[in-house]
Amino acid sequence: MVDQSFVARLKKVYSIYTGGLIALLILLYIGEKLFGLPPTFIGYVFLFGTIAVYAAIGIISRTGKVAEYYVAGRRVPAVFNGMATAADWMSAASFIGMAGALALQGYNGLAFIMGWTGGYVLLGVLIAPYLRKFGAYTVPDFLDARYGGKIPRLVGIIATIIVSFTYLVAQVTGVGIITSRLLGLPFEVGVFVGLMGILVCSFLGGMRAVTWTQVAQYIVLIIAYLIPVTVLSFKYTGNPISQISYGFALQEIDKRLAQIKEDPKEQEVREIHKKKAEELKAKIAALPQSWEEGKKKLEQALASLPEGDPKRKEIEKQLKEYPKSPQEAKEKWTEAMKKEEAASKPPKPYTEPPKTAKDMANFLALTLMLMLGTAGLPHVIMRFYTTPTVREARTSAAWALFFILLLYITAPAYAAFGRYELLNLVGKSFAELPSWVQKWAAVNLITVKDLNGDGIIQFGEISIHPDMVVLATPEIAGLPYVIAGFVAAGGLAAALSTADGLLITISNAISHDLYYKIVNPNISPSTRVKIGKALLLVIALLGAWVASFRLAIIVELVAWAFSLAAASLFPALVLGIWDKRTNKYGAVAGIIVGLVVTLAYMIASRFYGFELFGIKTIAAGIFGMPLNFIVTFVVSRLTPPPPAQIQEFVDNIRYPKGAVKAGAEE
Template sequence: MSAFSRQLRRYYGWYTGTFLFFVVMLAIGEQLGLSQHLIGHVFLFVTIAIYASIGVMSRTTDVSEYYVAGRRVPAVFNGMATAADWMSAASYIGLAGTLYFSGFEGLAFVTGWTGGFVLVALLLAPYLRKFGQYTIPDFLGARYQGNVARLVGLGATVLASFVYLVAQIYGVGLVTSRFVSVEFEIGLFIGLAGILVCSFLGGMRAVTWTQVAQYVILIIAYLVPVVILSYKLTGVPVPQIMYGTVLSQVTEREAELLVDPGEVEARKQYRYRSQDYASKIADLPGSLDAERRSLIERLNIMRLENASAREIAATERSLRDLPRTPEEARVQWNKAQAESLERSRAPPRHADAHPGRTPQERTASRNNFLALVFVLMVGTAALPHILMRYYTTPGVVEARRSVFWSLFFIFLLYVTAPAYAVFAKWEVYNNLIGSSLSILPDWVASWGKVGLVHIEDINGDGILQLAELRMNTDVIMLATPEIAGLPYVVTGLVAAGGLAAALSTADGLLLTISNALSHDLYYKVINPAASTHRRLVISKSQLLVVAVVAAWVASLRPDNILFMVGLAFSIGAASFFPALVLGIFWKRANRPGAVAGMLIGLGVTLYYVVRTHPFFGGSMANAWFEINPISAGVFGVPLGFAVIVIVSLLTPPPPKEIQDLVDYVRYPQLPNPDTSEGRA
């Protein structure tokens, strides 16, 4: 072990011990009367201050340090940084929620994301480290002879990373708005300040050491509540082993809720509402005019009869929110009709594999499971912000070891996520469902204020039925400590972990986008004679612009975090995986083939998302083989491989120096070929 590694272990050992002491002190403070409001503020602002301090101390103007942390990050610490970079708000916040609602089907995320690192270790990481340089478009530019492939790779890098970045900044806004009691949009920019301090001053050097610190916080924050819940429910503080016992209890409760009279009536009412929306859609535009006249008449009668101000305000709001045109009504009512239809059905049983009422539905469920696993595996092996991390190790051997440590540190969270989902479902099904609507716990109102929990007494019995409770996927992880009645310090700890997960990935993504624009576009294409100082200035200015634009898009509150991240994986998989793998393992792959393959693979993927996702005006009625839009890359990846192979065989092979480059990257003992790109 080098002196540098020993020093790092000592520093981060003290840091971990100090953080645990800080949590214990806050817990003692809560028992002595410290307010929840203050605990939330202290957790979030102290952790952001820690990250900012590391960013300031790691500032640099050296190009190698800024882009690849000086290529001296030990494997263990690069594994921790990669795990933090990888375990985004989707993994930390969204995965437990997806497993909560999807049960067995949600294991596609765990399987796909974990399996993807096997592909990284076998197919990409060591070879890209042998190549050297700074970015993925760097490799594409050298392997496929010039700037055309580089610019296509640059565009795909920016697109995939930006979609992913918006999801992270949305997660930051979610956490800060709930736990610091500020508006969602203000919360976005509070978190954004923490992101910028880390990445702006020190680039990859600052981001690396900050991500190690963030991993420590996020893994402690993830494990503490679920260990407490495991001990509370089973008497054994090992959730990864004991959650099966609780799952059997959840299965019994699911069977009870299936035949509960209140549940049956609530679902019947939602089915009637769905049919009503279907009738109104069929009768457009007349139904819209009739709806408007009905609300106006009701409002006039209320005013004549001196109805309560609350009733009048509710009717006025309904009139104001009514669609203005038949086209708007069709879109809005289609969405409402689909939601009502979904709530009229019993949710899938948690332990059922590939659920469905008919053989066709079960087949579609299985196909979507396999498609999602494929896309997440391949996307993991192709996302630029992850592959960039392996440029930072001292050598190829360290890059391989780094993948192992990445997988180990990620495994600690992923093996725990199923337990989190089961414990949360037990708490909701046993302690919330069936409660009187007049005495609901405080967390329902708290999360309702930020739009993540909705309750509607559709059958009018004053009792909360499962069908009447709608929770956003992203709320399960963050609210579970409150749902289970744990001390508020645990809730604050979970929020700090969620913030660490979102910030760590946002740092890496911002750096990936700004480095691609400054290095691959400005330095390699526009101004190859640019000085080191100018390159860094361009990188930092691009970083600021991208951060502000991403925050603005996140403020529009797009789809849930997990879908956005899944879309980024589909884009990355279709754009990069075929070109990278064939570029390393097949000498015959050439520039026309790679460019055509990347463009067509990406184009088909984006076309399918637009065609099938409601956000873009699409519909699953347009789906191919009933594949969900999150798995759109399942069509783009094989098509990309096929196009690269066919076009490469129909066009001249690459020159000898490019084929020598392939040999150099793949075989350890071969000398570095003299190419125009150079190697680091």
């Protein structure tokens, strides 16, 4: 049963918290306008102020009890679990990356919105309530009980770690971008500074601390996300409801792009990009000699300059960034060639859907992988283990969808207004470049180069990283820095909330599922929790180290995680609930085949340029997922059926009442 007095206390606490947050915003705005508070000070307030609040919640919620550490004592009310789930779900990819992808890709970016929202419906209908009824701690717990034996648990652990760690790297990347922008630090340093904010919550109190922190983080991220786009909407249309007014921006974008397509100066710039692409193609063809010659040329140029010459710094930077081997040169130059080729083509209409069969196949494949991957993400599924009852799990799924909806129906408006503002740069002289360009160029998220030497900014001379669109929009629109700082705090909240959930998931997979359930079942509960906390530190540091290499944009990294989840865990979970005949042999074989095929395609596509039917890396799971289903079905039918008690377990888990295997703490 739900404790109503507990719910009332929670409402009171979070109402006070929201009021205090709004008051802080007003005070900082007054300080900036009347007393000239510097941006650096405001950045420090938002970064350390919000992290201090999250840390305080973590300290208050600290626990050594197993049920509290793993599933928050199973007493989180539906509304608050919905907010925590939404925060856990709406990662840096949703907050930072999704609107950025929409702003730069137009219609094609809608795959992310349709896939993620559709996937959450699948999760709420097909999986979440039934796993809550099962009443364990983790996804591998379910695989063990449903399929029997330690092998299903072990392959589930491996899949969980691979999926969650890939996702974790994306979140730490987002934290690094925001921290480096707020504090003016290099990205590689910002990653590790931001890591402290991740650890203060999850380390102290596990899922209990993470849950109540995520509720606070959701409040920050949704207010921060809505303010700039509401102001922009009112600025251009007189209507503050951006979700219904951004049609104006879409029309203006398509008009402007049509003009850019026919502009002779733009055509001149596109030709320059075409020549650069051809030069890179020639360099790739001439490897390894071209790599050796390029390195030698830079070394000779550096040696010819006297000490103290300002040009030395630039050449030293080029040498540092120069590929370390011919193989790395091939990867970097191929990626650069593809970018130049894309920039050499006229801009497509912003609202135009995919035209070719190849583009449409990629769009649909990505949408499907995001949907099925959503329903197979271990860190999201774990949130439904924290509610008091099965009914509360169903209700919390509906609340979570509502809280997610608030951001997802706003993202297209954000993208449209952001794109419109960016297009306002075109036609200005380089002498008029606004200050925000230099600020974001300092963290390598935008470059503007006068390629044709006319002193005027052309569309083809602007290169923007998708991850900067949301964070830079307040500054682009000329809003006070306090709003820009608050948006960064919102992005930080989104990244921290998901990173916390992922860290808990990975550490639980090792400490609970692997060590306790397989290696040493006699370990004491307090030792299990201590091992989980130690693993949090190790995994967090490893994630930050990998993120510092900037392997891909945030949205791409997240899409990899979703493809892996769709191809490995989703079939085993769905068939485990809805097909009595599926057995452990089929499930294990299916997970292995789906995971291996998807990983192989990702590596071959991302690093060696291999493509099958034109499918891109981010939709790689489209090959592994159906193979998983087929292998699971066929192998299950060719091997003995599950024992009678397992088949009865499957029947019972689908009934709407009761709990099949609730923990002792319930």
